[in-house]
Amino acid sequence: DAGITQSPRHKVTETGTPVTLRCHQTENHRYMYWYRQDPGHGLRLIHYSYGVKDTDKGEVSDGYSVSRSKTEDFLLTLESATSSQTSVYFCAISDGLAGDTQYFGPGTRLTVL
Amino acid sequence: AQSVTQLGSHVSVSEGALVLLRCNYSSSVPPYLFWYVQYPNQGLQLLLKYTTGATLVKGINGFEAEFKKSETSFHLTKPSAHMSDAAEYFCAVGPNTGNQFYFGTGTSLTVIP
Numbered sequence: 001d002a003g004i005t006q007s008p009r010h011k012v013t014e015t016g017t018p019v020t021l022r023c024h025q026t027e028n029h030r031y032m033y034w035y036r037q038d039p040g041h042g043l044r045l046i047h048y049s050y051g052v053k054d055t056d057k058g059e060v061s062d063g064y065s066v067s068r069s070k071t072e073d074f075l076l077t078l079e080s081a082t083s084s085q086t087s088v089y090f091c092a093i094s095d096g097l098a099g100d101t102q103y104f105g106p107g108t109r110l111t112v113l
Numbered sequence: 114a115q116s117v118t119q120l121g122s123h124v125s126v127s128e129g130a131l132v133l134l135r136c137n138y139s140s141s142v143p144p145y146l147f148w149y150v151q152y153p154n155q156g157l158q159l160l161l162k163y164t165t166g167a168t169l170v171k172g173i174n175g176f177e178a179e180f181k182k183s184e185t186s187f188h189l190t191k192p193s194a195h196m197s198d199a200a201e202y203f204c205a206v207g208p209n210t211g212n213q214f215y216f217g218t219g220t221s222l223t224v225i226p
Contacts, residue, residue, distance in 0.1 A: 004156075031212060040122070042203060042218035043157075050212060058213070090156055099145040099164035099207060102214055104156035 003027050004105040006091050012111045019078040021108050023091030025071075029103075031096040032074040034058075034066060036087040037107075043090065049074055050096060081112045115140045115206045119217035127225045132176075132191040134220050136204030139185065145207035146187040147214075148178055152200045160202075163187065174198070199224045 003026030013019050023032060033048040035058075045058030047066040055066050063085060065077045078085055091105040120135040138144055145164050149157040161172025168180040174197075178189045187204060204217040 033214075040218060043216040045213060048212060056212075092157075096212060099162075101147070101159050101162060102205075102207075104149075104158070106156045107154075 004091060004093055004103060006089075006105040006108050008108060009106065010109045012113065013081055014113050015082055016080050019081050019110065019112075021076045021089055021091075021110070023074045023076070023105055025074075025093050027093060027103070028071060029093040029095050030071075031094045032068065033092040033094075033102065034064075034074065034076045035090045035092065036060065036085075037090060038087050046076065046089075081110075083112050086110060086112045115144070115215045117204050117206050117215050117217040119202075119204050119220050121220055122218065123221045123223070125223040125225055126194045128196060129193050132189070132194045132198065132222065134189040134202050134204075134222065136178075136187045136189065136217060137185055138187065138204070138206050140206060146178075146180060147205040147207060148172065148176070148187070148189050149203045149205060150174075150200050151203065151219075157203060160189070162207075194222075194224045196224050196226065198222060 005024045007022045034046040035043040044060045046064050049055045049068040067075045089108045092102045094100045094102045116139045118137045147162045148160040150160050151157045161170045163170045163180045171177045176191045202220050206215045
């Protein structure tokens with residue numbers, strides 16, 4: 001298995017509070033991604049990074065920000081959590097080459113009350 | 114833009130029966146195609162992928178998929194279902210250029226004893 005960890009694995013928070021999710025990899029892959037998974041929607045890309053300090057938006061980026069200060073760490077921040085952000089969040093990594101596989105972390109289940 | 118359609122959000126088969134999960138894609142260029150499996154409360158694991166070459170691709174756990182360019186399809190099959198195959202299955206298209214993977218909405222497979 002690819003060396004990807006996510007923390008925390010579960011979190012319950014209240015509306016309006018900031019939340020930061022962490023993804024850590026030991027594979028030295030260039031690309032890192034944050035997805036959310038919701039019933040009926042599959043996986044939707046939030047943000048991705050193609051290098052240290054290099055990030056770009058995905059299809060559902062509103063309300064989320066990211067940072068990547070080291071190759072191995074990719075942080076996802078909800079500045080002011082809302083109930084619509086209750087979801088399961090997955091981090092993924094890849095080398096970014098054509099045909100390369102994405103490898104996924106175990107996920108973080110976030111509940112916003 | 115690329116997109117992926119998985120026909121049937123829920124599929125039930127009897128143990129020992131053929132498993133067929135359907136995936137169609139739209140892509141303006143030859144695609145890279147993936148099938149992932151997700152067991153409850155886990156991340157996604159790669160089952161198999163098509164990049165170039167042989168159009169029949171064999172994966173783990175006895176699964177295989179055939180790339181049919183004329184039908185823009187990449188259906189997943191397994192001759193004989195096992196109870197352990199019960200999971201969520203996702204089809205995905207990988208990037209030729211750019212960095213985004215596109216996922217279908219998933220198919221939940223139930224195996225009936």
